[in-house]
Amino acid sequence: MLNTLRSIVQDVAGAGSFREQLNLLVHDVRVALGTEVCSIYLMSSSREELLLAANEGFKPEAVGSVSLSLDQGLVGLVAQRAEPINLNNAGMHPRFILIPEIGEEAFHAFLGVPVIDHRQVLGVLVVQQRERRKFDESEEAFLVTLSAQLAGIIAHAEATGDVASLIADSGESALERADAIFRGVGGTPGIGKGTAVLIHPPASLEAVSDKVTDDVSTELQVLDRAIESVREDIRRISQQFSSSLPREELALFDVYLHMLDDNALAGDIRDRVRKGSWAQGALKQVIHEHVRRFEAMEDPYIRERGADVKDLGLRVLGYLQDIRAKKTYFPDATILVGEEVTPGMLAEVPADRLRGIVSVRGSVNSHLAILAQSLDIPAVMGAIDFPAANVDGIPLVVDGFYGEVICNPSTATIEHYETLMAGERALAEELDQLRDYKCVTLDGWRVGLWVNIGLTGVGRSLDRGAEGIGLFRTEIPFMTKDRFPSEEEQRVIYREHMVAFEPKPVTMRTLDVGGDKALSYFPISEENPFLGWRGIRVTLDHPEIFMVQARAMLKANAGLKGDLRIMLPMITSISEVEEAMSLVERAYQEVLEEGVEVKQPQIGVMVEVPAAVYQAKRLASMVDFLAVGSNDLTQYMLAVDRNNPRVADLYHETHPAVLTALRDVAKAAQTENTYLGICGELAGNAVGAVLLMAMGYRVLSMNETSLPKVKWVLRNVKRSDARRMLARVLRMDTHEEVQAFMHQQLIRAGLGRVLPSHH
Ligand code: PEP
Ligand code: MG
Numbered sequence: 001m002l003n004t005l006r007s008i009v010q011d012v013a014g015a016g017s018f019r020e021q022l023n024l025l026v027h028d029v030r031v032a033l034g035t036e037v038c039s040i041y042l043m044s045s046s047r048e049e050l051l052l053a054a055n056e057g058f059k060p061e062a063v064g065s066v067s068l069s070l071d072q073g074l075v076g077l078v079a080q081r082a083e084p085i086n087l088n089n090a091g092m093h094p095r096f097i098l099i100p101e102i103g104e105e106a107f108h109a110f111l112g113v114p115v116i117d118h119r120q121v122l123g124v125l126v127v128q129q130r131e132r133r134k135f136d137e138s139e140e141a142f143l144v145t146l147s148a149q150l151a152g153i154i155a156h157a158e159a160t161g162d163v164a165s166l167i168a169d170s171g172e173s174a175l176e177r178a179d180a181i182f183r184g185v186g187g188t189p190g191i192g193k194g195t196a197v198l199i200h201p202p203a204s205l206e207a208v209s210d211k212v213t214d215d216v217s218t219e220l221q222v223l224d225r226a227i228e229s230v231r232e233d234i235r236r237i238s239q240q241f242s243s244s245l246p247r248e249e250l251a252l253f254d255v256y257l258h259m260l261d262d263n264a265l266a267g268d269i270r271d272r273v274r275k276g277s278w279a280q281g282a283l284k285q286v287i288h289e290h291v292r293r294f295e296a297m298e299d300p301y302i303r304e305r306g307a308d309v310k311d312l313g314l315r316v317l318g319y320l321q322d323i324r325a326k327k328t329y330f331p332d333a334t335i336l337v338g339e340e341v342t343p344g345m346l347a348e349v350p351a352d353r354l355r356g357i358v359s360v361r362g363s364v365n366s367h368l369a370i371l372a373q374s375l376d377i378p379a380v381m382g383a384i385d386f387p388a389a390n391v392d393g394i395p396l397v398v399d400g401f402y403g404e405v406i407c408n409p410s411t412a413t414i415e416h417y418e419t420l421m422a423g424e425r426a427l428a429e430e431l432d433q434l435r436d437y438k439c440v441t442l443d444g445w446r447v448g449l450w451v452n453i454g455l456t457g458v459g460r461s462l463d464r465g466a467e468g469i470g471l472f473r474t475e476i477p478f479m480t481k482d483r484f485p486s487e488e489e490q491r492v493i494y495r496e497h498m499v500a501f502e503p504k505p506v507t508m509r510t511l512d513v514g515g516d517k518a519l520s521y522f523p524i525s526e527e528n529p530f531l532g533w534r535g536i537r538v539t540l541d542h543p544e545i546f547m548v549q550a551r552a553m554l555k556a557n558a559g560l561k562g563d564l565r566i567m568l569p570m571i572t573s574i575s576e577v578e579e580a581m582s583l584v585e586r587a588y589q590e591v592l593e594e595g596v597e598v599k600q601p602q603i604g605v606m607v608e609v610p611a612a613v614y615q616a617k618r619l620a621s622m623v624d625f626l627a628v629g630s631n632d633l634t635q636y637m638l639a640v641d642r643n644n645p646r647v648a649d650l651y652h653e654t655h656p657a658v659l660t661a662l663r664d665v666a667k668a669a670q671t672e673n674t675y676l677g678i679c680g681e682l683a684g685n686a687v688g689a690v691l692l693m694a695m696g697y698r699v700l701s702m703n704e705t706s707l708p709k710v711k712w713v714l715r716n717v718k719r720s721d722a723r724r725m726l727a728r729v730l731r732m733d734t735h736e737e738v739q740a741f742m743h744q745q746l747i748r749a750g751l752g753r754v755l756p757s758h759h
Pocket of ligand 2: 569629
């Protein structure tokens with residue numbers, strides 16, 4: 001049965017249109033269960049009717065003409081109950097009805113199972129036959145399993161409008177409809193509106209044939225010329241970005257250049273040409289081998305590197321075939337779309353025309369997402385259902401906040417998003433004026449607003465009024481390299497930030513790799529990476545990495561007035577703090593011995609594992625500051641993977657359990673008189689900021705875009721009122737109640753403009 005199940009699912013998934021998928025499904029199921037009839041009914045958009053969408057066994061005209069309300073027939077009953085019904089003599093059932101016009105006869109045996117996705121009944125799958133037969137347990141289980149697997153396909157067809165068009169039989173494809181929505185993950189927050197420009201890889205490696213050459217030296221010359229041309233292109237692109245991208249991101253282009261070195265791809269290709277292959281064939285083989293190797297890796301970050309290799313290969317092929325990438329026309333508002341948008345493709349669009357990016361593949365880890373964030377271009381990554389090949393020239397809206405792409409937005413949708421964009425712009429301009437004001441509540445309570453750094457340059461943060469760096473995600477400069485950066489390389493990057501922020505405090509977090517953050521040159525492959533070798537666990541096991549980093553941080557601060565704060569991620573046990581503190585002390589002594597005058601750093605612990613909440617008082621007594629990482633604390637408290645879209649609707653930073661934990665940490669820090677901050681996303685959100693301020697968090701560290709909004713909100717509330725709200729909230733049972741109450745309070749206080757209104 002398992003094999004049959006698998007082959008049906010594969011068959012259906014591989015079929016062309018949605019209609020073909022359903023036809024195949026009813027055919028395969030009928031054959032597999034040896035019945036006379038198999039049907040699939042789909043729920044209408046009103047959720048009041050079930051329409052026969054595919055069938056084998058009735059008259060052909062039945063499809064599309066039979067519809068049943070939910071209180072009609074056994075099929076309706078399956079949908080109403082959302083449970084299977086299995087009868088050997090259906091005619092005896094009070095809900096049985098017969099529709100003779102379509103060739104339905106006295107079918108006695110009936111097995112119907114609901115198709116359910118995310119708790120919603122999308123349809124009913126039914127098998128029937130004349131002869132009495134009680135489908136056995138394994139047959140029923142088979143149909144239930146199959147229907148669960150198919151639910152995804154049907155849910156997708158609902159989202160794209162294929163269900164609606166099939167029911168209406170309009171033949172209109174999803175893309176012709178207004179407001180077809182496709183989902184991915186938000187790569188960069190923001191909203192972009194414009195025209196889709198499909199960007200193709202310039203040539204196809206698959207189309208290259210394997211040929212032998214008897215003129216090796218000419219082939220080698222052609223190859224060298226092509227590779228050199230690609231190198232020049234990369235240098236030109238890198239130049240083009242040199243003023244708009246921070247240095248660590250520009251380093252990506254160096255990685256590209258290295259890949260083309262003789263001891264990397266170029267050498268392998270040349271070897272094959274010397275053995276008699278023509279250059280294009282040699283290129284194809286080498287690129288495919290490398291890509292396969294990358295794609296076989298479990299680590300998503302390393303897998304992404306396969307795309308870089310492919311991109312390079314295609315560029316070289318373009319020159320070999322002498323078809324320079326066709327000059328694409330980029331309209332004023334371009335939304336760049338592609339199967340796999342690469343940093344190189346991004347570079348082809350004039351920066352002032354690019355409004356958004358949609359990539360079918362890739363994730364928030366991919367270099368493209370890193371670049372897009374640095375350039376502040378709204379991006380949706382991993383939109384796996386997005387029909388990129390068919391959207392060229394279509395108007396699109398990219399909602400990078402929610403990871404959604406809207407094709408052919410209707411006038412109403414455009415107006416909605418334009419209002420939002422205008423609102424965001426107006427608010428941003430208005431709030432810019434607060435830059436030089438302190439963040440003080442109406443009743444005089446001071447809160448520090450700092451920034452999280454890692455992907456963006458420092459200039460913008462200071463322009464927005466940042467009073468310090470609350471979290472420097474040091475793993476980002478590590479991610480854009482192809483080896484661990486040296487002490488000096490690290491020192492230079494860290495110092496740049498410290499100098500820019502002087503005399504403001506700078507919090508450097510020690511390397512937090514593992515989980516969803518991987519280094520290509522230090523692969524970690526685990527079943528359960530968020531519960532695995534991550535953060536401080538890695539660096540304590542590799543004191544050499546920790547020491548180099550700590551020394552670089554200390555030296556970077558030499559001679560500067562600002563405080564260096566070293567922060568330890570993923571702390572779960574007291575002993576980890578003791579060990580890390582003694583390593584920092586050792587690094588400090590070593591740096592002094594080298595003759596570099598440095599100050600003792602402050603040391604802090606991130607509270608992001610529930611264990612640290614329960615030991616917060618003890619931890620607070622050991623260090624200079626605590627900083628809550630609410631992103632991870634939420635994921636670990638609620639047991640919800642912060643990166644898994646399937647459970648995204650269970651991830652709530654204002655879940656009462658999380659809020660109670662945050663309050664307890666605040667109490668512990670107050671008892672020990674230890675400085676307390678927070679650097680998770682909650683700090684950058686209006687509701688979160690008000691509650692955290694009420695709890696006594698002295699520093700809220702956030703991305704620089706949120707900073708002015710948070711300042712405006714806090715400057716317009718009284719702490720005494722916020723404490724009253726907090727007291728109410730801490731007695732609530734659910735996140736929904738908390739949100740509803742807080743929204744109402746903020747709206748009443750005239751602060752509704754900063755609430756996320758568009759969802
Ligand atoms: C957090 O977990 O809240 C945090 C700030 O760290 P990161 O998001 O980098 O894991
Ligand atoms: Mg974290």
